[in-house]
Every structure is written in C-alpha cells, then in structure tokens.
Amino acid sequence: MSLIQRLRDSVGDAAVLTDPDATEGYARDMMPLAPAGRPLAVVLPADTAEVQACVRACAEADVPVVPRGAGSGLTGGANAVDGCVLLVTTRMDRILELDADNRLAVVQPGVVNRTLRDAAAAHSLFYPPDPSSLEWCTLGGNLATDAGGLCCGKYGVTSDAVFGLEVVLADGSLLTTGRRTVKGVAGYDLTRLFVGSEGTLGIITEATLKLRPLPAAPGTIVAAFDSVERAGEAVNRVVRAGLMPSLMEIMDATSLRASAEFLRADLGAGDSSALLLCQSDAGGEPASAELDAMERLFKDTGAQWTHATTDPAEGGLLLRARRVSLPALEARGACMTEDVAVPRTRIAELMAGCERIGAQAGLTVAVVGHAGDGNMHPTVLYDGASAEQYARARGAFDAILALALSLGGTVTGEHGVGKLKTEWLERELGPVSMRVHRQLKDALDPAGLFNPGALFARRRPAGGRTP
Amino acid sequence: MSLIQRLRDSVGDAAVLTDPDATEGYARDMMPLAPAGRPLAVVLPADTAEVQACVRACAEADVPVVPRGAGSGLTGGANAVDGCVLLVTTRMDRILELDADNRLAVVQPGVVNRTLRDAAAAHSLFYPPDPSSLEWCTLGGNLATDAGGLCCGKYGVTSDAVFGLEVVLADGSLLTTGRRTVKGVAGYDLTRLFVGSEGTLGIITEATLKLRPLPAAPGTIVAAFDSVERAGEAVNRVVRAGLMPSLMEIMDATSLRASAEFLRADLGAGDSSALLLCQSDAGGEPASAELDAMERLFKDTGAQWTHATTDPAEGGLLLRARRVSLPALEARGACMTEDVAVPRTRIAELMAGCERIGAQAGLTVAVVGHAGDGNMHPTVLYDGASAEQYARARGAFDAILALALSLGGTVTGEHGVGKLKTEWLERELGPVSMRVHRQLKDALDPAGLFNPGALFARRRPAGGRTP
Numbered sequence: 001m002s003l004i005q006r007l008r009d010s011v012g013d014a015a016v017l018t019d020p021d022a023t024e025g026y027a028r029d030m031m032p033l034a035p036a037g038r039p040l041a042v043v044l045p046a047d048t049a050e051v052q053a054c055v056r057a058c059a060e061a062d063v064p065v066v067p068r069g070a071g072s073g074l075t076g077g078a079n080a081v082d083g084c085v086l087l088v089t090t091r092m093d094r095i096l097e098l099d100a101d102n103r104l105a106v107v108q109p110g111v112v113n114r115t116l117r118d119a120a121a122a123h124s125l126f127y128p129p130d131p132s133s134l135e136w137c138t139l140g141g142n143l144a145t146d147a148g149g150l151c152c153g154k155y156g157v158t159s160d161a162v163f164g165l166e167v168v169l170a171d172g173s174l175l176t177t178g179r180r181t182v183k184g185v186a187g188y189d190l191t192r193l194f195v196g197s198e199g200t201l202g203i204i205t206e207a208t209l210k211l212r213p214l215p216a217a218p219g220t221i222v223a224a225f226d227s228v229e230r231a232g233e234a235v236n237r238v239v240r241a242g243l244m245p246s247l248m249e250i251m252d253a254t255s256l257r258a259s260a261e262f263l264r265a266d267l268g269a270g271d272s273s274a275l276l277l278c279q280s281d282a283g284g285e286p287a288s289a290e291l292d293a294m295e296r297l298f299k300d301t302g303a304q305w306t307h308a309t310t311d312p313a314e315g316g317l318l319l320r321a322r323r324v325s326l327p328a329l330e331a332r333g334a335c336m337t338e339d340v341a342v343p344r345t346r347i348a349e350l351m352a353g354c355e356r357i358g359a360q361a362g363l364t365v366a367v368v369g370h371a372g373d374g375n376m377h378p379t380v381l382y383d384g385a386s387a388e389q390y391a392r393a394r395g396a397f398d399a400i401l402a403l404a405l406s407l408g409g410t411v412t413g414e415h416g417v418g419k420l421k422t423e424w425l426e427r428e429l430g431p432v433s434m435r436v437h438r439q440l441k442d443a444l445d446p447a448g449l450f451n452p453g454a455l456f457a458r459r460r461p462a463g464g465r466t467p
Numbered sequence: 468m469s470l471i472q473r474l475r476d477s478v479g480d481a482a483v484l485t486d487p488d489a490t491e492g493y494a495r496d497m498m499p500l501a502p503a504g505r506p507l508a509v510v511l512p513a514d515t516a517e518v519q520a521c522v523r524a525c526a527e528a529d530v531p532v533v534p535r536g537a538g539s540g541l542t543g544g545a546n547a548v549d550g551c552v553l554l555v556t557t558r559m560d561r562i563l564e565l566d567a568d569n570r571l572a573v574v575q576p577g578v579v580n581r582t583l584r585d586a587a588a589a590h591s592l593f594y595p596p597d598p599s600s601l602e603w604c605t606l607g608g609n610l611a612t613d614a615g616g617l618c619c620g621k622y623g624v625t626s627d628a629v630f631g632l633e634v635v636l637a638d639g640s641l642l643t644t645g646r647r648t649v650k651g652v653a654g655y656d657l658t659r660l661f662v663g664s665e666g667t668l669g670i671i672t673e674a675t676l677k678l679r680p681l682p683a684a685p686g687t688i689v690a691a692f693d694s695v696e697r698a699g700e701a702v703n704r705v706v707r708a709g710l711m712p713s714l715m716e717i718m719d720a721t722s723l724r725a726s727a728e729f730l731r732a733d734l735g736a737g738d739s740s741a742l743l744l745c746q747s748d749a750g751g752e753p754a755s756a757e758l759d760a761m762e763r764l765f766k767d768t769g770a771q772w773t774h775a776t777t778d779p780a781e782g783g784l785l786l787r788a789r790r791v792s793l794p795a796l797e798a799r800g801a802c803m804t805e806d807v808a809v810p811r812t813r814i815a816e817l818m819a820g821c822e823r824i825g826a827q828a829g830l831t832v833a834v835v836g837h838a839g840d841g842n843m844h845p846t847v848l849y850d851g852a853s854a855e856q857y858a859r860a861r862g863a864f865d866a867i868l869a870l871a872l873s874l875g876g877t878v879t880g881e882h883g884v885g886k887l888k889t890e891w892l893e894r895e896l897g898p899v900s901m902r903v904h905r906q907l908k909d910a911l912d913p914a915g916l917f918n919p920g921a922l923f924a925r926r927r928p929a930g931g932r933t934p
Binding site for chain 1: 900
C-alpha cells in the first residue's frame with residue numbers, strides 16, 4: 001500500500017491533502033528568510049492514535065515528518081522539507097480538563113494560546129506565556145519552541161509552566177512525561193527535554209500546564225530618555241532596587257517614530273532616543289508603590305518625562321505603541337527581525353551596537369525588546385525589491401547575532417533555531433554541546449524522521465545516521 | 468600505572484583516601500534503607516580539571532565513579548558501590564561570582580546552600596530552594612537531586628533556579644549548558660536534563676544560579692483542626708482563593724505530640740488531629756491581608772483555633788515545631804521517612820490512608836508535609852532492634868508508595884530515586900519512559916561509568932551495556 005493510502009486509512013481521506021494548491025499554504029511559517037521545501041502531503045490527525053498511525057506509516061516509508069501548529073513561528077521551524085509529510089495539529093484543539101483546585105489544565109496541542117487564557121480567566125486563573133501571536137498561535141507550537149512573551153521577566157516562559165507531556169516517539173510509541181503534582185523528581189526531566197526541542201524528538205499530543213492566580217489589572221508607567229544608555233541604566237536601577245515589574249519593554253527612536261506614524265498618534269516622544277514601558281500587576285497599594293518607585297528611579301536617571309496611570313484602558317493604549325511596532329516597521333519596507341537575548345545589564349550596549357551595525361550597512365536597524373529579561377528584537381529594514389540591499393541586510397542580521405554572543409548573550413531568546421540559525425547554534429554551543437545534542441537526537445530518533453534540517457544543519461553522510 | 472597512582476597524580480596524595488577507616492565515612496548518605504558498598508577510594512578534587520582527570524582515569528580503568536556532596540541525601544543516591552571511586556566535591560566550595568545586577572551567582576558544587584543564601588542576602592537577594600538540610604547540604608547535591616524545600620509552592624524547586632551548568636562527561640570532556648540570560652532557547656534544555664539526574668549522566672562542576680529579590684520577613688499563621696479532612700479542605704480553600712502563601716506546612720497528631728514532647732512545649736494542639744502552619748512574605752499591608760484572608764478561610768472551615776503573628780521571631784518559634792518533627796520522631800524510635808507527592812487536593816486522602824496503613828501494619832505512621840505543594844513525608848515508626856518490625860515497616864513504606872501512585876502522585880517529590888526506589892521508578896514511569904531513560908543514559912554514558920545502581924536497577928546482561 002502506498003504511504004498516501006496508509007495515511008488516508010489512518011486519518012480519513014478529507015484529512016490528507018496532496019494537491020499542491022492546498023499544501024502550499026502549510027509549507028512555510030512567518031519567517032521568509034528560512035528555507036522551505038515542497039511537502040508530499042499534509043495530514044491533519046484528530047487524536048493521538050491518528051498521530052501514532054501517521055508516524056508509524058512515515059517511519060516505515062522512510063518519509064520525514066514535520067510537525068506544525070498554526071504556522072506563527074519565526075524561524076522556519078515548521079517549514080516543509082522536500083517530500084515530507086507535514087503533520088498539522090490544529091484539529092486537536094480541545095481543553096481536556098481545567099482543574100482549578102490543582103491549578104492545572106490538560107490541553108491538546110492545537111488549542112490556541114488565547115483560548116486557554118480565556119478559559120483560565122473564567123476560573124480567576126492565569127496561563128502566563130504570552131507570545132505576540134497569542135491570538136492565533138497554538139500551545140503545541142509554544143511548547144515545541146519554549147515560547148516566551150512580554151511577561152517572562154516576572155512569570156517565566158513556557159517551560160516554566162508545564163507539568164507534563166504526552167509525546168509520540170519516532171517508532172510510534174506513546175511517552176508520558178512529568179506528573180500532575182507541583183513537586184516531583186522521579187527520573188530525568190523528560191518534559192523539559194521535549195519542550196523547546198522544535199519537533200526534532202517527538203510530536204507533543206497532550207500537555208498538562210501550570211496555571212497561577214490571575215493577577216490584578218496592571219498599572220502602567222512610560223518614561224522617555226534622551227539616550228539608550230540612560231534607558232539601559234534605568235532598567236538596571238529597577239532590577240537593583242528589587243522591583244519585579246510584570247512587563248518592562250524598551251523601544252528605540254526609529255520604532256517610536258514608526259509606531260507614532262502607524263497609529264497616527266503623537267506618542268510625545270518626538271526627540272527621545274528611547275522609551276521604557278513598564279507595568280505592575282501587584283494590585284492596589286503595592287502596585288501604586290511599585291509604579292511610584294519606578295517613576296522616582298526614572299526621574300533620578302534623567303528621564304525627559306514620565307507618565308503613570310492605573311487606568312487599564314489607558315495602559316493598554318500606551319502599550320499599543322509597543323504591540324504594533326513590527327507591523328509599523330513593515331509598513332516602511334521589508335524587515336528582518338532578530339531575537340537575541342543578552343544579560344539585562346548589556347541592553348544599552350546591544351542597542352548602540354545595532355545602531356553602529358546599521359550605519360555600517362547603510363541600513364536602518366530599529367530595536368524593540370523585552371528589557372525586563374534582556375530579549376531584544378532588532379529589526380533590519382531594507383528594500384525588498386533590491387537583491388543588493390537584501391545581501392547587506394543579511395550581513396547586518398549576522399553581525400547582530402555575533403554582537404549578542406560577544407556580549408555574553410544568545411542567538412535566540414524565544415523564537416528558536418528552526419531552519420534559520422542552525423549554523424549560529426553550532427557557533428553558540430560549541431563542539432561538545434553539539435555532540436551531546438546529536439547523541440540525544442540519535443538516541444530518540446535514530447533514523448532522523450522528525451523535522452530534518454531544524455536545529456541541526458542538514459547533512460546526510462553516506463550510510464550515516466541523522467541528521 | 469595503577470588507578471590509585473593515576474588518581475594521586477591527578478589530585479595530589481592527600482586528596483586520595485584508600486584506608487577503609489577513612490573511606491567508610493563517605494560510603495553512605497543519611498538513608499539507612501538504601502544499599503551501600505565499599506569504595507576502592509575516595510577522591511577530593513580541587514577544581515574542574517582535577518575532576519576531568521579523575522573521570523578519565525576511572526573510565527580507562529573501567530571503575531565506576533559515584534559523585535557525592537555533603538552526604539545529606541535521603542535515597543542512597545551518593546552511596547558507594549563495591550570497588551567504585553567516590554568523587555567528593557566538597558573542596559570545590561567557592562562562590563565564583565555574585566552578579567547582583569543580573570541577579571545570578573556562579574558557584575562551585577561544594578558550596579553549602581546556606582553559604583549562598585547568606586551571600587545573596589548581603590545583596591538583598593534570595594536563592595529560594597531550601598531543603599531542610601540547608602545548613603550543610605551542598606548545591607551540587609541540590610542540583611543532582613533537583614532539591615525542593617519549604618518555599619517551593621511559591622518559588623519553585625532547584626530546576627527553576629538554574630541558568631546553566633558546567634558538567635564533566637563520561638569521556639572527561641567538559642560540557643557547558645544554558646546561559647546567563649533570563650531567556651534563551653538555543654538547543655535542547657540540557658541544563659534541566661542534568662539537574663535531577665542524580666549523578667548518572669555527568670558530574671556538575673559549576674552552576675549559574677538565578678537569584679530573586681529578597682522577600683520581606685514573613686508573617687505566620689497557625690490553625691488547628693479536629694480532622695485531617697478539614698485541614699485538607701482548608702488547604703484547598705487557600706488555593707481556590709488565589710492566595711500564594713510563601714510556606715504552607717501540615718502536621719498530623721502524632722508529629723504534633725512528638726514535637727511538643729521534644730521541645731518540652733505546649734503547642735496548644737492537645738486534642739487536634741492536624742495543624743496547618745502558613746506564612747506570607749508579601750510584606751506590610753499585603754502580608755497582613757494575606758494572613759487575614761487565610762485566618763478567615765481557616766475559621767470558615769471549622770478550625771479549632773487560629774493564631775497569627777507578624778513578629779518574625781514568634782513565627783520562627785512556631786515553625787520550629789515543624790522543623791524538629793523528624794528528630795522528634797527519631798527520639799521515639801527508628802524511622803522510615805517517605806517523600807511522596809500528590810495533587811494538593813488529595814492530601815487528606817493520603818493522610819487518612821497512611822493512618823490506615825499504619826493500623827494494618829500495627830505501627831504508627833506520622834505525617835508531616837509541604838501542604839502547599841502536596842509533597843508529604845509520612846514516617847513509619849518501628850523498633851530498630853526488631854527484624855520482624857523492620858519487615859512490617861518496609862511493607863508499610865511500600866504501601867504508602869502504592870497509595871501515592873493510586874492518588875495520581877509520585878514516589879518522590881524532592882528526595883529522588885537514588886538506590887532506594889529504582890523498582891518504584893519503573894512502576895511509576897512504565898516501560899516506554901524507562902526505555903527512553905535508558906536510551907538517554909546509554910547515549911551519554913555508554914559504559915555505565917557514573918553512579919551505577921542509582922535510578923536504574925542494577926543488572927549487567929552478558930556483554931550488555933549499562934546500567
């Protein structure tokens with residue numbers, strides 16, 4: 001029997017797409033720079049047993065499997081490779097359980113992040129990880145990439161919010177990791193080995209996630225500075241003072257101007273070099289105290305102006321300038337968006353370096369980022385119609401990665417490696433760590449079935465093993 | 468050259484012990500039930516290069532290496548196996564860096580938990596994991612076991628407090644994992660694969676740990692109940708109300724009486740079946756509000772009495788009843804201390820079940836535990852001089868493990884598997900997970916050099932691989 005027929009038998013005819021017009025829409029995520037191939041088929045299993053059947057069929061046919069959620073990724077991690085089966089989890093979209101007394105939820109991988117947030121909020125509970133794509137990204141993708149977001153400085157990232165997983169392995173068997181208890185140390189931490197493994201070790205078919213009490217509606221403070229150095233120093237002072245803002249974002253002058261234009265609003269930052277946007281969700285008197293303390297520190301650091309509000313609606317409007325920054329920049333031309341992270345104390349150096357790199361390339365580099373956790377998103381602007389500008393932009397993109405590493409940082413804070421940064425992963429981790437990575441990959445997926453080309457640069461030595 | 472001579476050349480003569488009188492003191496941790504063998508030698512390396520040299524020498528001689536910190540473990544995880552080299556990290560006891568602005572510390576494995584806490588406090592920072600042995604246990608051991616403590620319901624366990632590690636692998640090479648940034652997703656989460664791996668995958672020679680702002684001195688509330696069910700319901704109500712006490716401990720009647728006797732104090736719980744001890748470190752008004760809310764909930768649940776104080780000294784005295792519970796029980800006879808964890812909502816069922824198991828065995832089972840995270844330490848009391856009572860106590864010990872699993876729990880909440888619960892690990896995880904565990908062990912330590920008999924039951928199939 002052909003593979004396609006086996007897949008049809010496994011998931012039903014309607015859940016196997018082979019027409020290129022239909023499969024093309026699944027072949028790429030949101031990162032245009034990463035390579036993408038043409039899938040043999042797209043399958044949309046409805047449950048764990050169907051995922052197992054698809055994996056077994058592909059394993060026997062020696063056809064690679066690329067898992068995919070909503071396709072909101074920014075590294076090509078879910079991009080097709082030629083001849084692969086794209087296994088799309090969006091039909092597995094049920095919240096199986098929400099146990100408020102034990103503060104946990106059991107979900108299928110296709111549940112949209114926002115859907116879980118809303119379901120948790122109905123029980124006065126909170127699922128912290130909040131990637132910018134939370135309105136449409138799936139939890140399966142969040143788990144595969146260990147997604148972050150804006151609240152991570154205070155509440156951690158996806159791997160901090162997982163009790164356990166159910167995972168389909170390369171031989172089709174079903175692994176259960178973790179537990180439902182707050183504490184538990186029985187065996188290796190397999191849960192966190194699979195979280196962030198970008199679909200290279202198995203396919204997550206269920207997750208038990210940690211919820212927290214819903215925090216109070218946040219109060220907001222905005223502060224403008226005449227230099228990124230001063231804004232960076234203000235971030236340091238907030239940390240040094242022992243404050244834990246629930247959000248602390250930074251924008252440079254280019255992003256500010258782009259957002260102001262995009263929103264047709266005067267953000268009051270006409271001659272500023274950097275804006276800090278911070279929130280406290282401590283509630284009531286503690287929130288006011290935290291906002292007051294930040295305002296004092298910002299003024300002491302020489303802020304041009306500050307503005308604080310405890311009105312959540314006004315706070316939301318202020319934050320909009322940050323949330324629209326990427327679309328606002330895209331309205332100006334093509335964008336290459338970075339995802340480096342540096343120690344919090346090196347943010348100003350990174351921003352100054354990005355300006356220098358932009359000047360050297362003759363291009364603009366705009367910087368926005370999560371100042372609270374050092375995860376910055378410098379964005380190289382270029383003319384999408386010019387191959388020469390594209391090449392210069394790629395050069396600037398790489399120079400920013402090298403800069404982040406030289407500052408003691410990482411080439412990816414929250415987006416992942418995917419098929420975009422495999423060589424940079426080797427550069428960051430070095431040969432011993434890469435050897436351990438390959439040993440683990442070979443131990444769990446010896447034939448290289450899952451997501452070839454992601455994390456590991458693709459090479460198939462004669463008669464060799466993955467990847 | 469003999470192995471002993473190579474070890475002497477590696478670490479110096481004085482740091483290699485072979486006299487049984489000297490090595491005997493290192494052969495066991497604090498758990499008398501776990502098997503222990505006779506080491507060939509004890510080595511005390513002074514730095515990472517010496518650890519590498521020892522590991523290489525042992526690998527070439529095919530002599531197993533058992534890593535050991537202070538020996539405060541409760542599962543025989545650091546117990547010698549016959550003919551092994553015990554690699555003791557206590558001489559590697561320096562805090563290499565304390566970076567207050569990035570809220571991190573870089574430590575060697577032999578640093579005592581308390582030493583780091585004190586160093587952090589000098590910068591108004593806080594290292595949360597607080598195992599009961601914090602006065603003398605080492606951070607290396609905390610990392611190897613993913614140690615917990617009393618504050619974990621609010622602040623997490625050791626694996627939540629690690630940025631990265633330096634690890635000596637089975638071939639003597641040096642692996643660096645993780646990073647110094649708050650966020651970072653470059654590659655597999657190797658850090659958390661090694662944390663909690665109980666010395667079976669490598670030897671941790673350095674760790675970069677996360678610090679938090681030092682919380683306020685805690686306020687304390689104590690409440691007595693006439694049944695464990697009512698106390699369990701009170702815990703549920705605290706969780707349901709969205710409260711996050713920094714500590715929530717429970718003691719049953721037997722533990723209470725033992726502690727009262729031990730302290731020669733009237734704990735005011737003469738006819739009570741259970742005591743809850745809770746703290747809030749939210750500081751000032753928020754702490755008072757949290758304590759008030761708990762007091763109301765406890766009264767609504769039918770507490771016999773409650774007593775709240777914001778005086779840290781008085782709170783410390785109240786907490787002493789909990790802290791001395793194990794020595795207080797040991798004053799009454801031999802003890803087998805359990806370390807199960809259940810979902811928070813099942814605590815009362817576990818406690819009632821322990822009483823039933825004790826009655827069936829004709830022995831007393833006292834229960835204390837971390838109610839805030841469901842990690843309970845039932846302790847079977849028996850006459851250490853009676854082989855027959857020992858056998859009945861072992862039966863009760865196993866029955867409690869089975870009970871915890873039947874309640875959706877785990878056989879170890881924070882102590883680990885060690886050489887004590889290898890069969891129970893298989894029972895909890897099942898064959899697929901055990902296969903994955905063995906695949907990972909074989910990938911990283913194919914010769915079974917590190918800590919044989921820990922995590923995996925010891926068997927050496929003819930010509931087979933580990934473990």
